[in-house]
Amino acid sequence: MNISLRNNGSVLVVMELLFLLFAIVVLRNTFVPESVALTTVVALWVILVAASYIAGEFESTARANFGLTLRTQAAFGMTYAGYSIMHGLWPWCELVTVKFWLALWLYLNAFAPIIGLCLRYVTRQPVLLVTDLHFTKTRLLRWWGFECMEVITLEDLPAWLKANSDDRGQVAKYDTIIVDSSNPKTEHIVAGLAGDYFVDFIGVPSFKMNTYLFGPHPRPIASYSLSGVGRRLKRVVDLVLSALAVVILSPVYIVTSIIIKLDSPGPVFYRHRRLGRNMRELRILKFRTMHRDADKRLAALLDSDPAFKQEFEEKFKLTHDPRVTRVGRYLRRSSIDELPQFFNILAGQMSFVGPRPIVDDEVKYYKEHSLVMFRVPPGATGRWQVSGRNDTSYDSRVQMDTSYVQEWTFWEDLKIILRTPSAVLSRRGSY
Numbered sequence: 536m537n538i539s540l541r542n543n544g545s546v547l548v549v550m551e552l553l554f555l556l557f558a559i560v561v562l563r564n565t566f567v568p569e570s571v572a573l574t575t576v577v578a579l580w581v582i583l584v585a586a587s588y589i590a591g592e593f594e595s596t597a598r599a600n601f602g603l604t605l606r607t608q609a610a611f612g613m614t615y616a617g618y619s620i621m622h623g624l625w626p627w628c629e630l631v632t633v634k635f636w637l638a639l640w641l642y643l644n645a646f647a648p649i650i651g652l653c654l655r656y657v658t659r660q661p662v663l664l665v666t667d668l669h670f671t672k673t674r675l676l677r678w679w680g681f682e683c684m685e686v687i688t689l690e691d692l693p694a695w696l697k698a699n700s701d702d703r704g705q706v707a708k709y710d711t712i713i714v715d716s717s718n719p720k721t722e723h724i725v726a727g728l729a730g731d732y733f734v735d736f737i738g739v740p741s742f743k744m745n746t747y748l749f750g751p752h753p754r755p756i757a758s759y760s761l762s763g764v765g766r767r768l769k770r771v772v773d774l775v776l777s778a779l780a781v782v783i784l785s786p787v788y789i790v791t792s793i794i795i796k797l798d799s800p801g802p803v804f805y806r807h808r809r810l811g812r813n814m815r816e817l818r819i820l821k822f823r824t825m826h827r828d829a830d831k832r833l834a835a836l837l838d839s840d841p842a843f844k845q846e847f848e849e850k851f852k853l854t855h856d857p858r859v860t861r862v863g864r865y866l867r868r869s870s871i872d873e874l875p876q877f878f879n880i881l882a883g884q885m886s887f888v889g890p891r892p893i894v895d896d897e898v899k900y901y902k903e904h905s906l907v908m909f910r911v912p913p914g915a916t917g918r919w920q921v922s923g924r925n926d927t928s929y930d931s932r933v934q935m936d937t938s939y940v941q942e943w944t945f946w947e948d949l950k951i952i953l954r955t956p957s958a959v960l961s962r963r964g965s966y
Contacts, residue, residue, distance in 0.1 A: 545883075547654055547680065548593050551600050554650050556580050558642050566635040574627040579618055586613035589767055601647035603749060611640055655680030663708075665692050665725075666715035672742040679753075681713060689714075689721055696732050703898060704906070705814050706734040714738045714756060725756045733813040733909065757910070765945045772948070773887045777880040784874055791822055791871060798862040801827040804875060809892040812912045817884050819892060820875040824863025870959045876915045888948040889914025890936035901933055908936040911943075921954040 559579050563570055587593065590610040592600045601607045615636060622628045659682035664673065666686065673683035687695055700706045716722045716738030729736050736756040746752070792803045804820055811817035859867065866872040879885040885892070892913035893901070901908065918935040939947075 547651070547658060548600065550654050550658075551647070551651055552584060555583065555647070558646070559583075559639070562635055562638045562642065563631070566638055567629070567631050570629045570631070572627050572629050574625075575629045575631070578621055578625075578628045579614070579631075582617040582621070583610065583614045586610045586617060589613065589771070591764075591767060594767075600651055601643045603644050604752075607643050611643055652678055660711060661709060663687065663695075663712045664715070665689055665712060667718070667721070672715070672739075675742050675744065676713065678744075681711070683713070684709070689724065692725070693728060696728060696734075700732055700734075703814060703902065704732045706732055709734065711735045711737055713753075715742070716740050716756070717742075722756055729757045730907075735813075765943075768945050769886065769888075769948060770883075772952075773880050776887055776952070777877040780874075780877045781881070784877075787871065787874065791866070791874075794862055795823055799826060799860045809894060809913065810898065810909065811884055811892070812909060814898075814906075814909050817879075817892065817913070819885070820878055822863075822866055822872040822875060824860060824866050824872050825858040826860055873915060880915060884912065886912045886914045887916065888951045889917055890939060891917060891919045891932060900929065901936075904930075904933045905937045907940050911940055916951060916955045916958075918951065921951055921958040 556576070559576055563576055563579075567575075587600065587606075587610040590606045590613065592606050592610055601610075618628065618631075622630060656678050659677055659680055661684045662676070662681045664676065664681075664683045664686045665688070666672070667689050673686070676683050696706065699708050706712075712734055714721060714725050714736055716725070717740055722738050725736055725738070737753050738756045739753045740746070740751045795803050801823055803823060805823040805825070806818040807821055809817045809819050863872070876885060880887055889911055890908035890913050898906075918939050919932050922931075922935060
């Protein structure tokens, strides 16, 4: 059986985590038969998942999670320490035996990698293989979760990318290109190409099966990427802040939804088409602030007033927009219309801090400067949002988005987050 999936990384992680939950249940019932509390299993699983994420277990797209690696030992150690602390604070988390911990360690280091191998074999992702050797490794790649559809040499890669991409560098044929990086020079050459194309390049330094478990492991090849630890910390902050925001602001969601329905006919939410990471389409969730026939009103306005048309072509916004409802105008000035984006952040489509999400027609302006902003997820807030928003020029927006990605640090994100409340309350540049 072969289930071919495009972009199957997240699917595989979910499947492996479900197997992990099942394993914890079996081990608890076997080695801690007196344990009866469901919270024991749930707490163990949640702590182990969080520790595995922090340790970087889910970063690789070309190997099973867990195994005899330093990451697995770090995840196990953090889980043991975390659960011990929680057991001391929360009596519903029952004491588990040493035998349970030894069995869990054995599962993570021996059985979980085998389960991962099997899952990847039956959910293979179509890829292009780039290798300079006279023989291919397609059979082993199947066990790693890849179905090799084409094999080309490194010399042919530039021409292949040019022939199979559009003018923006998007490659429609494959989401992932596997590169035989056993020669260190190969990775350097591919990294030079990666900056011009929106496709994931995965370098495989060795095609031996023991490499799959012990290393050196496959890793992404890119001209620019966030550091591993920083990227994980950034995602942890995204999840924590957005989850807290959804819970705390739930009354605001309810009241705003009622007011929108009473003010004008139409849905409460509006799904705006934007471009996300790697220029993939993203539907940003917002409270509806425009009339239901907004597109017709805009077309009529632009045809009748050259000044409005020029303003819209320059900024893709109008200072006095007749499409906006009475309630919508207040929602925009107070930025309440942006609050549903926390659900996009929870889903991993956006980040709390990042470049401004743009529409398809704006790409031409960024292309003249740089498309590096599409290497990371767009943000609900960012340098532009805390620097005057619509009062800034369009060129300034492009430069701020680009410099944010190129100069990114975790501490810069924290500074932007701290500046966001005052920027929202001041309403500077919001309309």
